[in-house]
Amino acid sequence: MHLFFAKKGNKLLNILLSVIFLARFGQILTSLLFKSGQPNTLAFFHQTFTPFYYAAPACFYLYITGFLQDRKSLQKIEWLHFVPALLAIIHVIPWHFSTTLDWDRIGNQLAENGYYSLKAKSGLFPPYFHYLFRPILIFSYLCITWIAVLRLKNKPQQHIEGEGRKWIIFFLRIATFFQLFSLVPIVLRSLHIPYVNAFFIMLNCLALLVILLYALHKPYIFYGYLLVAVNWTKKPAIKKAETGATFVSLPEEDSKPTIAAVKKINLLDAQLSDYALAMEEIMEQEQLYLLHDFQIISLAAKLNIPIHHCSFVINKHIGKNFRDWINSYRVNHFLKQYPLKSDKITIEALASEAGFKSLATFYNAFKKETGLMPTTYFVQELGR
Incomplete structure (x- = not known):
């Protein structure tokens, strides 16, 4: 009922x-x-x-x-x-x-x-x-x-x-x-x-x-x-992060940064730059984006920094949420590997190799990064 x-x-x-x-x-x-x-x-x-x-x-x-x-x-x-x-x-x-x-x-x-x-x-x-x-x-x-x-x-x-x-x-x-x-x-x-x-x-x-x-x-x-029939995609869960003696409400890794989060977390510009550089270096050197289940908590653990600082740097300094940021690495990896392996394995297999869990995620991320679907993109690239 x-x-x-x-x-x-x-x-x-x-x-x-x-x-x-x-x-x-x-x-x-x-x-x-x-x-x-x-x-x-x-x-x-x-x-x-x-x-x-x-x-x-x-x-x-x-x-x-x-x-x-x-x-x-x-x-x-x-x-x-x-x-x-x-x-x-x-x-x-x-x-x-x-x-x-x-x-x-x-x-x-x-x-x-x-x-x-x-x-x-x-x-x-x-x-x-x-x-x-x-x-x-x-x-x-x-x-x-x-x-x-x-x-x-x-x-x-x-x-x-x-x-x-x-x-x-x-x-x-x-x-x-x-x-x-x-x-x-x-x-x-x-x-x-x-x-x-x-x-x-x-x-x-x-x-x-x-x-x-x-x-x-x-x-x-x-x-x-x-029991509730909630649309999970429209109301992301909110988690609390501790900064000093206060608690700050922060969105999950897929959500957009909020004004409250920007105001409450105080990091110097130099710290922001250092954190961002460290994140980019570890992603490029260890290729963590190739792991299907790689999460922001794993990134924070590897860098030994708080999760809410990690999320703040990605949202504020890099200008993306964690999911879009890591998917951009995966798309770039796909673009590098496709010309070399397209005659040997399928797009789905190559997308999975790049870290994507499903074709739907890959297509959405690819279009967000390039503005085109893969087939159209490579047709245009070959035509140049």
Whole structure:
């Protein structure tokens, strides 16, 4: 409910994700009612959540592709993905001409072998609408989602980085695991193995434990995309640095220098020049920019100066933030190596060799430094 009404983040993606979790919640809730001995309660909740079951696979596909493409709205044709959900609504409506449903029998079948064993009539359409059409729907959307992801992976402009990339990979893998795992009862039933058995339950619990442990080490998964839906790229974290007896708020290495930081840190011009010279010398001599994960904290440690002084010198004296500064070295390295190695290795491999983590980062940095994309740049250089 928080995701559905959240004002932060991408509203479309929040709603799609909320539908996925609401469907999962409904499945868990109705599973508690299978043997409750209250058929009327089971009937109400089962029929209420059934449309969400048929909407969830489409929401999964639209969420993943929408996240990768950073889309804010659905195209008209994409609304056709919700036709199964519309059919499910028609299915559960208590039409006056439909037969009376036996909810005691429905509850017993669901409790015995799970959701995909329901052979009793549960609405307007025949039973196969539930036990056959729904598994096919889940598996089909799972396949087209992975196909879409693999296609987008080959397009550098669609690459995402940082926390967003980690989140979407995490979500895609976990959702794939549980969607495939939800189809296991069909296999178990075909092999005449009981749906409720110790191995099946232990495997579920083990998977949940692994997910929980991973999430505890990656808190942005919850606070960035599930609970708060913060856009991490627009509000960089602020850290505090100690100068004397006071604390000064400083931006992270990718953010722009602030007036407060400029005023509070007092360095003589000679110190600024010495620090800047030392930074440039160590970068050129040791080629630290070739390290993919090289951070400002590592640079400060090598020079044995405070991190906030290091950041201040780069921002104030050199006139760039740390990321742009180190990427400029990487681009220059690429420009020197490309004429020598272009016939042997790909641009992606050469960019990685220069210290870039992804093609998207490389293209952005290259255009920022030269004003052109690599292909156009080298065509112009060769034409001179």
